[in-house]
Amino acid sequence: MTARELNAAGITDPRLRAAYRHCRRLNARHGRTYFxxxxxxxPARRPAVHALYGFARWADDIVDVPEATGDVPDPGGTPGGHHGTGAARRAAALDRLAGDLARGLAGGAGAAPVIVALADTSRRYAIDHRHFADFLTAMRSDLTVTEYAHYGELRAYMHGSAAVIGLQMLPVLGTVVPRAEAAPYAAELGVAFQLTNFLRDVGEDLDRGRIYLPQDLLAAHRVDRDLLRHCRDSGRTDPRVTAAVREFAALTRAAYRRAAPGLPMLDPVARPCIRTAFVLYGGILDAVAADGWAVLHRRAAVPRGRRALVAADGLLRVTAARLAGRRAAVRAAGHLPPFPRPEEVR
Structure with missing residues (x-):
């Protein structure tokens, strides 16, 4: 993490600075679109986002570590190499993470870097601790639950695995309306992002034994686990699978539509960030379609040129928002006539 970001956030303690830098490295390594x-x-808000991402990334890595490696990561950034069955090892690692989190949030010393940064962010932005507990509950369910009967069941799981991520982010982003008014849209955007990941990662999740596409949706297209496994192993496509994936994509696009009204509720200087994520994650759906819905065989990605264009647009919007904010501050001091807010930051 750059010294500029840490200084802007008022983070001066050497241990805290090191902890936030650790989280930033996790974000840069694993979350390209998010980063x-x-x-x-x-800059002042970036360290908090890295801390939130770092915690979520570490818990997710604990759950998804390959059985064969025998290495379960701990929050400090090193493999654990714990003994026992894969599921038991990962469950124990989540328990350790939960204990470390509880101590860190209570102000205890000796916590691992991810927890040090997360606890500091939670205090700075008054983030409800229940969001972290709900997230860990969802992560634990991934150790035993391998499929969901219907979309309602999947939505219940995604409250902890995705919606709470949006709720954690909201205090950091800031709003121009009461936070409670924006909260449902932030939660829905978290759901939309995770549905996108589920769609993109159907093949990889199947290799882990999990199917996130609801069973009733698959059954409606005469798809079951055996057919998915056959297509994955053979490299072949099947029109029934394609139809099911297309329907799941439609469910995902609906989540984006429900989340969209929340974008104008955010602080103007935060909107370009979330709009960029909104467009890039939504672009994954377009990439999946352009790739012939072959999610069982490869991971679709937004083309690099498209990513660059979206990022450039976001940068322009950031500049416009910051200029508008400065003009508003000067105007409030009585030095400028009223200046209309640019269309870009509405």
Missing amino acids: LATRLLP
């Missing part, structure tokens, strides 16, 4: 969008936030 790119975060760069559009004011």
Whole structure:
């Protein structure tokens, strides 16, 4: 993390600075789209986003570590190499993470870097601790739950795995309306992002034994686990699978539509960041379609040129928002006539 960001956030303690830098490295390494969008936030707010991402990333890595490696990561950034079955090892690692989190949020010393940064962010922005507990509950369910009977069940799971991420982010982003008014849209955007990941990662999740596409949706197209496994192993496509994937994509696009009204509720200087993530994640759906819905065989990605264009647009919007904010501040001091807010930051 750059010294400029840490200084802007008022983070001066050496241990805290090191912890936030650790989280930034996790974000840069694993969350390309997320990290790119975060760069559009004011520098003072970026460390908090990296801390939130770092915690979520670490818990997710604990759950998804390959059985064969025998290495379960701990929040400090090193493999654990714990003994026991894969599921038991990962469950134990989540328990340790939960204990470390509780101590860190209570102000205890000796916590791992991810928890040090997360606890500091939680205090600075008054983030409800229940969001972290709900997230860990969802992560634990991934150790035993391998499929969902219907969309309602999947939505219940995504409250903890995705919606709470949006709710954690909201205090950091800031709003121009009461936070409670914006909260449902922030939660829905978290759901939309995760549905996108589920669609993109159907093949990889199947290899982990999990199917996030609801069973009733698959059954409506005469798709079951055996057919998915056959297509994955053979490299072949099947029109029934394609139809099911297309329907899941339509459900995902509906989530984006429900989340969209929340974008204008955000602080103007935060909107370009979230809009960029909104457009890039939504672009994954277009990439999946352009790739012939072959999610069982490869991971679709937004083309690099498209990513660059969206990022450039976001940068322009950031500049416009910051200029508008400065003019508003000067105007409030009585030095400028009224200046209309640019269309870009509406």
